[in-house]
């Protein structure tokens with residue numbers, strides 16, 4: 289099969305021929321029909337401190353059709369459309385056997401060197417990492433399930449009630465996906481804070497009520513202009529040093545702060561301010577069983593549409609060039625590869 293592989297940090301990806309994966313016992317092979325390019329792929333491809341292995345196939349946001357069914361796998365047939373998640377569950381541990389592959393303790397990360405990803409014509413996977421797509425859902429939409437479920441989980445952690453006001457710090461893909469899920473849960477208004485004009489414009493195009501540049505305006509004050517009060521909930525979807533402090537500053541007393549992204553650096557986060565406001569602060573990471581199915585259902589019932597987030601589609605042969613271009617500032621939200 290043809291696959292787009294990583295060569296070295298900062299070097300262009302390369303499209304090469306590699307052996308087709310074969311479905312062994314308990315495995316499936318899926319023909320990749322759409323795979324999103326995530327900002328974590330762009331970071332991983334240039335990391336020198338934690339480099340990917342040469343030859344790694346990236347891509348962890350994907351959908352396709354079942355192409356091979358290994359011995360011992362039942363309940364699916366060749367051609368079934370599926371979403372493939374970003375964890376390769378073992379299929380064998382207690383959680384996997386209980387149908388909670390999202391909690392597999394031996395899972396391997398897809399697309400970062402531990403298990404091959406979706407920048408290829410075929411991918412080997414297991415039933416515990418695969419979710420059936422209902423008829424009518426496009427493969428491109430299926431490939432947005434993985435990032436969308438991160439937003440759904442963050443909104444669940446926030447316990448959003450209809451009519452609650454939200455500020456989202458960071459209008460990258462995680463912030464936008466969180467907005468779509470918060471909207472579906474009845475949140476309004478929703479105000480973004482982001483330094484980049486193109487990201488603020490994306491947020492407005494996708495239905496934000498306002499988007500401010502934090503160097504000029506405080507998000508809490510922008511919300512107060514709309515509702516007369518600071519926000520009930522603030523999501524930190526930027527995960528930059530200082531963004532958690534911005535969230536704590538913006539939220540109302542007794543409000544909730546959800547960190548859906550996080551940096552490993554010091555945030556300058558003032559505990560006294562959070563205590564004075566008696567805030568609930570939650571970190572959102574990982575998934576609950578059932579959340580992937582719920583995300584697929586939100587898309588199938590058209591309560592959420594991620595189609596406007598897909599801003600460009602490329603063939604596998606074009607991926608090295610487009611991937612390099614995405615390393616520079618750009619206006620894309622989700623670029624889809626169709627291998």
Ligand SMILES: [Zn+2]
Nearest residue numbers: 326328349435
């Ligand atoms: Zn991703």
Ligand SMILES: [Zn+2]
Nearest residue numbers: 378381384392
């Ligand atoms: Zn497992």
